[in-house]
Amino acid sequence: QVQLQESGPGLVKASETLSLTCSVSGGSVTTYYWSWLRQSPGKGLEWIGHVHNSGSRSYNPSLKSRVTISLDTSENQFSLKLTSVTAADTAMYYCARISGLRVPPGEYWGQGTLVTVSS
Amino acid sequence: QSVLTQPPSASETPGQRVTITCSGSSSNIGNNYIYWYKLVPGTAPKLLIYKNNQRPSGVPDRFSGSKSGTSASLAISGLRSEDEADYYCAAWDDSLSGPVFGGGTKLTVL
Numbered sequence A: 001q002v003q004l005q006e007s008g009p010g011l012v013k014a015s016e017t018l019s020l021t022c023s024v025s026g027g028s029v030t031t032y033y034w035s036w037l038r039q040s041p042g043k044g045l046e047w048i049g050h051v052h053n054s055g056s057r058s059y060n061p062s063l064k065s066r067v068t069i070s071l072d073t074s075e076n077q078f079s080l081k082l083t084s085v086t087a088a089d090t091a092m093y094y095c096a097r098i099s100g101l102r103v104p105p106g107e108y109w110g111q112g113t114l115v116t117v118s119s
Numbered sequence B: 001q002s003v004l005t006q007p008p009s010a011s012e013t014p015g016q017r018v019t020i021t022c023s024g025s026s027s028n029i030g031n032n033y034i035y036w037y038k039l040v041p042g043t044a045p046k047l048l049i050y051k052n053n054q055r056p057s058g059v060p061d062r063f064s065g066s067k068s069g070t071s072a073s074l075a076i077s078g079l080r081s082e083d084e085a086d087y088y089c090a091a092w093d094d095s096l097s098g099p100v101f102g103g104g105t106k107l108t109v110l
Helices: none
Strands: A003-007 A011-013 A018-025 A033-039 A045-052 A057-059 A067-072 A077-082 A091-098 A113-118 B009-012 B018-023 B034-039 B046-049 B063-068 B071-076 B085-093 B098-101 B105-109
Touching (some): A018 A091, A045 A091, A057 A067, A077 A091
Parallel strands (some): A011 A113
Antiparallel strands (some): A003 A018, A045 A057
C-alpha cells in the first residue's frame, strides 16, 4: 500500500522560505507524477505543482515565480520550496500522487501538514 | 474564488439520498474527467470517484458519480452519520495545465 507523509516546520516567518518534504513508502517516486496542493483556511484546494522523474515539472502560474518542487529518488521522497512567504501562504499542505496524464491526484495522499506564516 | 463551483453546504437525514453538484467550463469538466474526494480534518483526503463514475476499491456503491457537459454530480444514498464531511470535485484544466478544484460542499447528516 502506497503511503505518503509530509514533514517540515509548522511555523515559518514572513519573507522566508517554506520547505516541506513528502516521504513515500510502498511505491517508487521514479514512476508517476508527484504533486503538492494546499488548502488555505476557509478556502478550497489549490494545486501548487507536480514533478516527474523524467524531469518534467509543472507549476501553478499564480505561484510559479516562488515555487520549486524536486524529486530525490535515493530517499524516495520529493520536496516543496516556496520562497518569500506571506500570511496568504498559511495553509494545510498536502502531497499526493497523480497516476496518469491530465488527471487530478488519485487515491494516494498524505494527511497534510499545517504551515502557519508568522509576522 | 474556486474554478469549479459547488454549493457550500448540503444536508439530509440518515438513510436518504443527497446530490452534490459541480459546475465548470469546457476547459475543465467539459473536456476532462471529474474526480470527487471526501475530506475529514486530520486525515488524508479520500478519493471517492475517479474518471467521472468509477469507484476505487473499498468505496461502497452508495457513492456514485455522473457528468454531463460542463457539470457533474456526486450522489450519496443511504446516508450515514459517518458521511458527514467536506466533499470536493476536481478536474484537469487545459488552460491551467493542472488540476482545479471546487470550493467544497459541507455535508451535514441531520
